[in-house]
Amino acid sequence: MNIGVLASGSGTNLQAIMEACEKGEIAGRVAVVISDREEAFALKRAAKKGIPAHFLNPKGYKDREAYDGAAVALLQEYRVEVVALAGFMRLVSPYFVRMYPNKIMNIHPALLPAFPGTHGVEDALAYGVKVSGCTVHFVDEGLDTGPIILQAAVEVKDDDTAESLHQRIHKEEYRLYPRALDLFARGKIQLEGRRCIIHE
Protein backbone atom coordinates (compact mmCIF):
# COMPACT_ATOMS: atom_id res chain seq x y z
CA MET A 1 0.00 0.00 0.00
CA ASN A 2 1.29 3.42 -0.96
CA ILE A 3 1.06 5.91 1.88
CA GLY A 4 1.20 9.66 1.35
CA VAL A 5 2.15 11.68 4.42
CA LEU A 6 1.28 15.37 4.85
CA ALA A 7 3.25 17.16 7.56
CA SER A 8 3.93 20.75 8.59
CA GLY A 9 6.42 20.30 11.39
CA SER A 10 9.25 18.17 12.67
CA GLY A 11 7.70 14.96 11.45
CA THR A 12 8.17 12.65 14.39
CA ASN A 13 5.02 10.72 13.50
CA LEU A 14 6.30 10.50 9.92
CA GLN A 15 9.54 9.08 11.33
CA ALA A 16 7.63 6.45 13.30
CA ILE A 17 5.63 5.51 10.20
CA MET A 18 8.71 5.24 7.96
CA GLU A 19 10.54 3.10 10.51
CA ALA A 20 7.53 0.84 11.01
CA CYS A 21 7.38 0.35 7.22
CA GLU A 22 11.08 -0.57 7.16
CA LYS A 23 10.56 -3.11 9.93
CA GLY A 24 7.61 -4.64 8.10
CA GLU A 25 5.20 -3.52 10.81
CA ILE A 26 3.08 -1.74 8.22
CA ALA A 27 2.04 -3.63 5.08
CA GLY A 28 2.94 -0.59 3.00
CA ARG A 29 5.51 2.08 2.25
CA VAL A 30 5.65 5.84 2.36
CA ALA A 31 5.48 6.84 -1.31
CA VAL A 32 5.62 10.61 -0.90
CA VAL A 33 5.78 13.31 1.75
CA ILE A 34 4.21 16.72 1.19
CA SER A 35 4.58 19.78 3.38
CA ASP A 36 3.06 23.24 3.34
CA ARG A 37 6.16 24.62 5.06
CA GLU A 38 9.47 24.75 3.23
CA GLU A 39 11.51 24.48 6.44
CA ALA A 40 9.51 21.52 7.84
CA PHE A 41 12.01 19.00 9.19
CA ALA A 42 9.63 16.30 7.98
CA LEU A 43 10.88 16.97 4.43
CA LYS A 44 14.48 16.34 5.53
CA ARG A 45 13.48 13.15 7.32
CA ALA A 46 11.84 11.87 4.14
CA ALA A 47 14.77 12.86 1.92
CA LYS A 48 17.17 11.08 4.29
CA LYS A 49 15.23 7.88 3.66
CA GLY A 50 15.21 8.47 -0.08
CA ILE A 51 11.50 9.21 -0.09
CA PRO A 52 10.24 11.92 -2.48
CA ALA A 53 9.61 15.07 -0.44
CA HIS A 54 7.67 18.00 -1.85
CA PHE A 55 7.16 21.49 -0.50
CA LEU A 56 3.84 22.75 -1.80
CA ASN A 57 3.70 26.48 -1.20
CA PRO A 58 0.24 27.68 -0.13
CA LYS A 59 1.08 31.13 -1.50
CA GLY A 60 1.06 29.70 -5.00
CA TYR A 61 -2.67 28.92 -4.88
CA LYS A 62 -5.68 31.18 -4.76
CA ASP A 63 -7.65 29.17 -2.18
CA ARG A 64 -7.70 25.97 -0.15
CA GLU A 65 -9.44 24.01 -2.86
CA ALA A 66 -6.82 24.97 -5.45
CA TYR A 67 -4.06 24.01 -3.03
CA ASP A 68 -5.70 20.68 -2.28
CA GLY A 69 -6.09 20.10 -6.04
CA ALA A 70 -2.34 20.33 -6.40
CA ALA A 71 -1.80 18.06 -3.41
CA VAL A 72 -4.23 15.46 -4.76
CA ALA A 73 -2.50 15.60 -8.16
CA LEU A 74 0.83 14.88 -6.46
CA LEU A 75 -0.63 12.06 -4.40
CA GLN A 76 -2.14 10.53 -7.53
CA GLU A 77 1.19 10.83 -9.34
CA TYR A 78 2.68 8.62 -6.60
CA ARG A 79 -0.33 6.28 -6.67
CA VAL A 80 -1.12 6.99 -3.03
CA GLU A 81 -3.88 4.81 -1.59
CA VAL A 82 -4.06 6.21 1.92
CA VAL A 83 -3.19 9.68 3.18
CA ALA A 84 -1.75 10.16 6.66
CA LEU A 85 -1.91 13.66 8.13
CA ALA A 86 0.95 13.92 10.60
CA GLY A 87 1.04 17.33 12.21
CA PHE A 88 -0.39 18.90 9.07
CA MET A 89 -1.61 22.29 10.19
CA ARG A 90 -4.04 22.99 7.34
CA LEU A 91 -7.67 21.92 7.36
CA VAL A 92 -8.20 19.77 4.29
CA SER A 93 -11.04 20.84 1.99
CA PRO A 94 -14.26 18.90 1.36
CA TYR A 95 -12.88 18.32 -2.16
CA PHE A 96 -9.83 16.53 -0.73
CA VAL A 97 -12.05 14.45 1.56
CA ARG A 98 -14.28 13.43 -1.34
CA MET A 99 -11.23 12.38 -3.39
CA TYR A 100 -10.10 10.04 -0.58
CA PRO A 101 -13.30 9.02 1.23
CA ASN A 102 -12.35 7.26 4.49
CA LYS A 103 -8.82 7.05 3.15
CA ILE A 104 -7.38 10.03 4.98
CA MET A 105 -6.22 9.49 8.53
CA ASN A 106 -5.27 12.00 11.17
CA ILE A 107 -3.72 11.69 14.61
CA HIS A 108 -4.91 13.95 17.39
CA PRO A 109 -3.27 14.41 20.82
CA ALA A 110 -6.44 13.97 22.90
CA LEU A 111 -9.22 11.47 23.38
CA LEU A 112 -11.71 12.77 20.83
CA PRO A 113 -14.43 14.00 20.92
CA ALA A 114 -12.81 15.76 23.89
CA PHE A 115 -10.50 18.66 23.05
CA PRO A 116 -10.60 18.89 19.25
CA GLY A 117 -8.72 21.62 17.41
CA THR A 118 -5.14 22.78 17.44
CA HIS A 119 -4.59 22.92 21.21
CA GLY A 120 -5.73 19.50 22.36
CA VAL A 121 -2.98 19.06 24.94
CA GLU A 122 -3.20 22.56 26.41
CA ASP A 123 -7.01 22.44 26.49
CA ALA A 124 -7.01 19.09 28.33
CA LEU A 125 -4.58 20.43 30.93
CA ALA A 126 -6.59 23.62 31.42
CA TYR A 127 -9.80 21.64 31.84
CA GLY A 128 -8.14 19.53 34.50
CA VAL A 129 -8.73 16.02 33.15
CA LYS A 130 -6.87 13.15 34.78
CA VAL A 131 -6.85 10.99 31.66
CA SER A 132 -6.12 12.15 28.13
CA GLY A 133 -4.52 10.32 25.23
CA CYS A 134 -4.46 10.22 21.47
CA THR A 135 -6.81 9.32 18.66
CA VAL A 136 -6.26 8.06 15.12
CA HIS A 137 -9.36 8.80 13.06
CA PHE A 138 -10.58 9.04 9.51
CA VAL A 139 -10.87 12.59 8.27
CA ASP A 140 -14.30 13.83 7.32
CA GLU A 141 -15.44 17.34 6.52
CA GLY A 142 -15.60 18.42 10.18
CA LEU A 143 -12.82 19.40 12.55
CA ASP A 144 -11.56 16.18 14.19
CA THR A 145 -15.02 14.61 13.92
CA GLY A 146 -14.42 11.55 11.71
CA PRO A 147 -14.77 7.88 12.69
CA ILE A 148 -12.28 6.78 15.35
CA ILE A 149 -9.91 3.96 14.39
CA LEU A 150 -7.76 3.63 17.51
CA GLN A 151 -7.33 5.46 20.80
CA ALA A 152 -4.88 5.15 23.65
CA ALA A 153 -5.27 6.60 27.12
CA VAL A 154 -2.48 8.51 28.85
CA GLU A 155 -2.47 9.53 32.51
CA VAL A 156 -2.32 13.25 33.21
CA LYS A 157 -0.12 14.03 36.20
CA ASP A 158 -0.72 16.94 38.54
CA ASP A 159 2.66 18.47 37.78
CA ASP A 160 2.39 18.01 34.02
CA THR A 161 3.20 20.89 31.73
CA ALA A 162 1.93 20.89 28.15
CA GLU A 163 5.39 19.68 27.13
CA SER A 164 5.64 16.78 29.57
CA LEU A 165 2.10 15.63 28.81
CA HIS A 166 2.59 15.95 25.06
CA GLN A 167 5.78 13.92 25.32
CA ARG A 168 3.92 11.08 27.03
CA ILE A 169 1.13 11.28 24.44
CA HIS A 170 3.65 11.27 21.56
CA LYS A 171 5.01 7.94 22.74
CA GLU A 172 1.57 6.41 22.32
CA GLU A 173 1.14 8.12 18.95
CA TYR A 174 4.28 6.50 17.55
CA ARG A 175 2.81 3.12 18.43
CA LEU A 176 -0.79 3.85 17.43
CA TYR A 177 -0.42 5.50 14.02
CA PRO A 178 1.65 2.71 12.41
CA ARG A 179 -0.76 0.16 13.85
CA ALA A 180 -3.77 1.98 12.32
CA LEU A 181 -2.06 2.20 8.92
CA ASP A 182 -1.17 -1.48 9.02
CA LEU A 183 -4.75 -2.45 9.92
CA PHE A 184 -5.95 -0.36 7.00
CA ALA A 185 -3.39 -1.82 4.61
CA ARG A 186 -4.47 -5.33 5.52
CA GLY A 187 -8.16 -4.52 5.10
CA LYS A 188 -8.91 -5.05 8.78
CA ILE A 189 -10.95 -1.91 9.35
CA GLN A 190 -14.65 -2.08 8.64
CA LEU A 191 -16.86 0.97 8.95
CA GLU A 192 -20.32 0.49 10.42
CA GLY A 193 -21.98 3.87 10.46
CA ARG A 194 -19.38 5.90 12.26
CA ARG A 195 -17.96 2.98 14.24
CA CYS A 196 -14.75 1.32 13.07
CA ILE A 197 -14.80 -2.42 13.65
CA ILE A 198 -11.30 -3.91 13.80
CA HIS A 199 -11.06 -7.47 12.48
CA GLU A 200 -7.99 -8.97 14.09
Next chain:
Amino acid sequence: MNIGVLASGSGTNLQAIMEACEKGEIAGRVAVVISDREEAFALKRAAKKGIPAHFLNPKGYKDREAYDGAAVALLQEYRVEVVALAGFMRLVSPYFVRMYPNKIMNIHPALLPAFPGTHGVEDALAYGVKVSGCTVHFVDEGLDTGPIILQAAVEVKDDDTAESLHQRIHKEEYRLYPRALDLFARGKIQLEGRRCIIHE
Protein backbone atom coordinates in the same frame (compact mmCIF):
# COMPACT_ATOMS: atom_id res chain seq x y z
CA MET B 1 -16.20 12.59 58.00
CA ASN B 2 -19.94 12.26 57.62
CA ILE B 3 -20.96 11.34 54.09
CA GLY B 4 -24.48 11.85 52.75
CA VAL B 5 -25.36 9.73 49.72
CA LEU B 6 -28.14 10.65 47.27
CA ALA B 7 -29.29 7.83 45.01
CA SER B 8 -32.23 7.08 42.75
CA GLY B 9 -31.52 3.52 41.68
CA SER B 10 -30.09 0.22 42.79
CA GLY B 11 -27.26 1.86 44.70
CA THR B 12 -24.27 -0.22 43.67
CA ASN B 13 -21.95 2.76 44.11
CA LEU B 14 -23.52 3.35 47.53
CA GLN B 15 -22.76 -0.28 48.34
CA ALA B 16 -19.11 0.16 47.31
CA ILE B 17 -18.86 3.30 49.45
CA MET B 18 -20.44 1.67 52.51
CA GLU B 19 -18.17 -1.36 52.23
CA ALA B 20 -15.08 0.80 51.80
CA CYS B 21 -16.04 2.70 54.95
CA GLU B 22 -16.43 -0.57 56.86
CA LYS B 23 -12.99 -1.72 55.71
CA GLY B 24 -11.45 1.58 56.77
CA GLU B 25 -10.64 2.48 53.16
CA ILE B 26 -12.51 5.75 53.55
CA ALA B 27 -11.74 7.97 56.52
CA GLY B 28 -15.45 8.51 57.04
CA ARG B 29 -18.86 6.90 57.34
CA VAL B 30 -22.16 7.09 55.51
CA ALA B 31 -24.36 9.12 57.85
CA VAL B 32 -27.54 9.18 55.77
CA VAL B 33 -28.93 8.01 52.43
CA ILE B 34 -31.61 10.00 50.63
CA SER B 35 -33.57 8.93 47.58
CA ASP B 36 -36.13 10.62 45.36
CA ARG B 37 -37.64 7.23 44.51
CA GLU B 38 -39.48 5.25 47.14
CA GLU B 39 -38.65 1.90 45.55
CA ALA B 40 -34.93 2.65 45.10
CA PHE B 41 -32.99 -0.42 46.19
CA ALA B 42 -30.35 1.97 47.54
CA LEU B 43 -32.68 2.66 50.49
CA LYS B 44 -32.83 -1.06 51.29
CA ARG B 45 -29.06 -1.39 51.03
CA ALA B 46 -28.65 1.44 53.54
CA ALA B 47 -31.27 0.06 55.93
CA LYS B 48 -29.56 -3.34 55.83
CA LYS B 49 -26.41 -1.68 57.14
CA GLY B 50 -28.35 0.21 59.79
CA ILE B 51 -27.82 3.53 58.05
CA PRO B 52 -30.70 6.05 58.14
CA ALA B 53 -32.47 5.91 54.77
CA HIS B 54 -34.96 8.58 53.72
CA PHE B 55 -37.31 8.73 50.79
CA LEU B 56 -37.87 12.38 49.94
CA ASN B 57 -40.87 12.59 47.62
CA PRO B 58 -40.44 15.22 44.87
CA LYS B 59 -44.22 15.46 44.62
CA GLY B 60 -44.30 17.03 48.05
CA TYR B 61 -42.40 20.14 46.92
CA LYS B 62 -43.39 22.93 44.58
CA ASP B 63 -40.03 23.20 42.77
CA ARG B 64 -36.48 21.94 42.67
CA GLU B 65 -35.25 24.56 45.11
CA ALA B 66 -37.89 23.64 47.68
CA TYR B 67 -37.00 19.97 47.30
CA ASP B 68 -33.32 20.70 47.68
CA GLY B 69 -34.11 22.79 50.76
CA ALA B 70 -35.62 19.72 52.38
CA ALA B 71 -32.66 17.58 51.31
CA VAL B 72 -30.17 20.09 52.71
CA ALA B 73 -32.12 20.24 55.99
CA LEU B 74 -31.89 16.45 56.26
CA LEU B 75 -28.18 16.45 55.43
CA GLN B 76 -27.57 19.11 58.06
CA GLU B 77 -29.55 17.11 60.61
CA TYR B 78 -27.05 14.28 60.09
CA ARG B 79 -24.11 16.70 60.12
CA VAL B 80 -23.10 15.70 56.62
CA GLU B 81 -19.79 17.21 55.46
CA VAL B 82 -19.62 15.82 51.96
CA VAL B 83 -22.43 14.79 49.63
CA ALA B 84 -21.96 11.91 47.20
CA LEU B 85 -24.39 11.68 44.29
CA ALA B 86 -24.57 8.04 43.30
CA GLY B 87 -26.96 7.52 40.43
CA PHE B 88 -29.07 10.43 41.60
CA MET B 89 -31.24 11.29 38.63
CA ARG B 90 -32.16 14.85 39.59
CA LEU B 91 -30.09 17.88 38.72
CA VAL B 92 -29.24 19.62 41.98
CA SER B 93 -30.17 23.30 42.19
CA PRO B 94 -27.72 26.21 42.39
CA TYR B 95 -28.97 26.67 45.96
CA PHE B 96 -27.83 23.13 46.86
CA VAL B 97 -24.44 23.75 45.21
CA ARG B 98 -23.98 26.99 47.17
CA MET B 99 -24.79 25.21 50.43
CA TYR B 100 -22.03 22.66 49.77
CA PRO B 101 -19.45 24.45 47.62
CA ASN B 102 -16.97 21.90 46.25
CA LYS B 103 -18.39 19.45 48.77
CA ILE B 104 -20.74 17.61 46.43
CA MET B 105 -19.28 14.83 44.33
CA ASN B 106 -20.77 12.96 41.41
CA ILE B 107 -19.65 9.94 39.44
CA HIS B 108 -20.20 9.86 35.68
CA PRO B 109 -19.80 6.83 33.39
CA ALA B 110 -17.64 8.54 30.75
CA LEU B 111 -14.41 10.50 30.53
CA LEU B 112 -15.75 14.03 30.96
CA PRO B 113 -15.91 16.47 29.25
CA ALA B 114 -16.83 13.80 26.67
CA PHE B 115 -20.39 12.47 26.84
CA PRO B 116 -22.02 14.41 29.68
CA GLY B 117 -25.68 13.94 30.53
CA THR B 118 -27.78 10.93 31.31
CA HIS B 119 -26.65 8.64 28.48
CA GLY B 120 -22.86 8.74 28.78
CA VAL B 121 -22.37 5.06 28.01
CA GLU B 122 -24.78 4.91 25.07
CA ASP B 123 -23.46 8.17 23.62
CA ALA B 124 -19.84 6.94 23.79
CA LEU B 125 -20.79 3.70 22.01
CA ALA B 126 -22.75 5.54 19.32
CA TYR B 127 -19.85 7.94 18.72
CA GLY B 128 -17.52 4.99 18.26
CA VAL B 129 -14.80 5.80 20.80
CA LYS B 130 -12.24 3.11 21.61
CA VAL B 131 -11.58 4.38 25.12
CA SER B 132 -14.15 5.55 27.62
CA GLY B 133 -14.18 5.40 31.40
CA CYS B 134 -15.53 7.14 34.45
CA THR B 135 -15.09 10.44 36.21
CA VAL B 136 -15.51 11.56 39.82
CA HIS B 137 -15.98 15.31 39.91
CA PHE B 138 -17.16 18.10 42.13
CA VAL B 139 -20.63 19.31 41.26
CA ASP B 140 -21.00 22.89 40.12
CA GLU B 141 -24.02 24.61 38.61
CA GLY B 142 -23.50 23.09 35.16
CA LEU B 143 -24.32 19.62 33.87
CA ASP B 144 -21.28 17.42 34.62
CA THR B 145 -18.95 20.42 34.26
CA GLY B 146 -17.32 20.65 37.70
CA PRO B 147 -13.63 20.10 38.57
CA ILE B 148 -12.43 16.55 37.96
CA ILE B 149 -11.09 14.67 40.97
CA LEU B 150 -10.28 11.25 39.49
CA GLN B 151 -10.74 9.49 36.17
CA ALA B 152 -10.15 5.94 35.00
CA ALA B 153 -9.96 4.75 31.41
CA VAL B 154 -11.84 1.69 30.19
CA GLU B 155 -11.34 0.01 26.83
CA VAL B 156 -14.36 -0.08 24.53
CA LYS B 157 -14.58 -3.37 22.64
CA ASP B 158 -16.01 -3.67 19.16
CA ASP B 159 -18.69 -6.09 20.32
CA ASP B 160 -19.65 -4.09 23.40
CA THR B 161 -23.29 -3.41 24.12
CA ALA B 162 -24.25 -0.57 26.46
CA GLU B 163 -24.68 -3.23 29.15
CA SER B 164 -21.29 -4.90 28.73
CA LEU B 165 -19.48 -1.57 28.55
CA HIS B 166 -21.35 -0.17 31.52
CA GLN B 167 -20.47 -3.25 33.52
CA ARG B 168 -16.76 -2.74 32.84
CA ILE B 169 -17.06 0.95 33.72
CA HIS B 170 -18.94 0.14 36.94
CA LYS B 171 -16.00 -1.95 38.15
CA GLU B 172 -13.77 1.09 37.92
CA GLU B 173 -16.41 3.26 39.57
CA TYR B 174 -16.51 1.04 42.66
CA ARG B 175 -12.77 1.56 43.05
CA LEU B 176 -12.67 5.25 42.10
CA TYR B 177 -15.52 6.73 44.14
CA PRO B 178 -14.35 5.41 47.54
CA ARG B 179 -10.83 6.59 46.72
CA ALA B 180 -12.06 10.12 45.90
CA LEU B 181 -14.07 10.28 49.12
CA ASP B 182 -11.11 9.10 51.14
CA LEU B 183 -8.81 11.68 49.55
CA PHE B 184 -11.38 14.34 50.38
CA ALA B 185 -11.82 13.12 53.96
CA ARG B 186 -8.08 13.26 54.52
CA GLY B 187 -7.81 16.78 53.04
CA LYS B 188 -5.69 15.60 50.13
CA ILE B 189 -7.58 17.41 47.37
CA GLN B 190 -6.55 20.97 46.61
CA LEU B 191 -8.40 23.05 44.05
CA GLU B 192 -6.33 25.31 41.80
CA GLY B 193 -8.75 27.07 39.52
CA ARG B 194 -10.64 24.13 38.08
CA ARG B 195 -7.78 21.65 38.49
CA CYS B 196 -7.78 19.27 41.43
CA ILE B 197 -4.28 18.65 42.76
CA ILE B 198 -4.03 15.39 44.69
CA HIS B 199 -1.51 15.46 47.54
CA GLU B 200 -0.54 11.89 48.19
